[in-house]
Amino acid sequence: MRLLIVEDDPVLSDGLSVGLGLSGFTADPVGTLADARAALRDSDFAAMVLDVMLPDGMGTTLLAEMRASGNTMPVLLLTARDRVRDRIEGLDAGADDYLGKPFDLDELAARLRAMMRRDQGRASALLHWNGVDLDPAALTATRDGVALRLSRREFAILHALIENPGRILSRGQLEERLYGWQEDVESNTVEVHVHHLRAKLGREMIQTVRGVGYRAAGAT
């Protein structure tokens, strides 16, 4: 799942990218509000981690702009001052969640997953589909109780497809979920991962819609 990280401190920003990467996210870091605006314009993100204080302004300003323009992307605010008033201000500005610095990597990842789950209108942390159980927190999947051995990328593609069963995702959309800006996208890599997934799950589970993309077959 692709995240936009807006944080100007290089060490923390790097830590967020790498740490959230270890937790199964794809994180794109930017350091300023201007870069964040550009990124939001150009790409699609599942959620955003936003620092309150940035060199060119307040994160809450960007948040208010997004909400005013109807962008409902889940946003988690990072802030140095974790007082009640600060939290209220942040949440009122349109944040979905709030973490005071310093914070725990696992807590951040859990909050991000919860935020995105709420965004998709789901209550359960686990995804169920045609006998496949997916646990986004543990990055594990089972089929009929038997653990599936999936690579990180295969997991991400399966996760994206069964989040909205029946919805067609283009190759480009899947690539966006898989890779951040710093990673080179190899050509036909999505096809390769889908091929592997089909080998593990069965051909009929992932359907190819010719000229459009892929979708997860059948109902949940």
Next chain:
Amino acid sequence: MSIRLRLFLILTLATSAIWLSAALWINGSTRAQVERVLDARLAEAANMVSSLISDQRIAVAGGPPATISMPADPDYSRQLSCQIWSLRGDLVGASSGAPGAQLAVEEGFSTTMIDGVPWRVYAVHNDALGVRVMVGDRMQVRDRLVSGVVAGLLWPLAVIFPALAVLIWISVGRGLAPLAQLEAALRARNPDDLQPLPDTRDPREIRPVRRALNSLFGRLDQVRRTERDFTAFAAHELKTPLAGLRMQAQIAQRATDPATRDRALAAIATSVDRSDRMVRQLLDLAAIDHEATPAENLDPATLLAEIAQGADMQAVGARVHLLTRAEDAPVLHAPRVLIQSALRNLVENAIQHSPCGGTVTVTASTRSGGLRFTVTDQGQGIAPEDHARVTERFWRGTRTSAQGSGLGLSITAAAVTRMGGSLHFGQARKGQSIWIDLPSGPSAP
């Protein structure tokens, strides 16, 4: 004394004074008027008596003095007295109630004391009959007349005066109402409320007060906002590296490949160094803001050598040459901690913004009336539009990466201000030049 009482006293005293002088004036003019009218009447009466004697209507013969009936005038009949004296000095006639003594010696108007009572008398000679006719009245009568007029004026005033005083008291209160409103508005304020007072339709006299108060509120608000911003920024600047440390520590713990772990550990080391510098700068700032340190005599050359030594590690690490030059600069009289903080932060800043292989030059030179320290680097320089902002605490230039704390130049600026000097930004031929002008101050022998 309250303004109300003061105004009340001023107004009532002024009113009383005006009334008093008016009364004195009326008294004087009434007296003059009364004198003129009554004198004319005396003369008229004397001439009338004289002509009556000439017409033989009043018999003036020897023997006992004749009784003269005076012209009938209801008000003054009893008050006028008439005497007719022969030129030899015998009283030949008198009105009833006239005193026995001779009323006047001279002809015309005169004032005589008879039995201790002053009289106003008009005397006329009747040469044909050889008599003198004298008509007089008591001065008391005149005084009574005048004081009657004045009293008639003063009594109503005396009655009106308390009413007037009450009116003045109430009016002054009403007149001071805007002041009372201002006071009430101030009293009703929350101590934290530093909003300007609402721009109501004040009287002209209140407006400057309100403006002065609003400007004071504005300055206080600015100070408080700066302090609040400072805490907010300090919290952010101190906690962000902590968050980075924790993040990187967790990565190092769970990273499976050595490369990721080493990278995280290196990031931790960097973060610790930066936090250390930040804490040191915050302590510097606190020392500059609040500590009183005595001034001492400092040799600029030694000072530069110390600064160069302190910045050596950083310079070597950044591959920047650091040159110092003290051109027969005079001895500086300043607190050591201030000048050291100012120079150290300038130099660190210059090294940080220097390109690899660049040169940072620090010079001390004489300037009329003082000393100038100049730090020149070969970096990108500070954008001219940022000159005003670079000395703000925690402000980082738009051209820089997020390396610095945003405190360096604000420490320099604060220290320079404490030393009574000034900080200037200039364009070097290739890079940025910043200099500090300091007064040499009183140097001990």
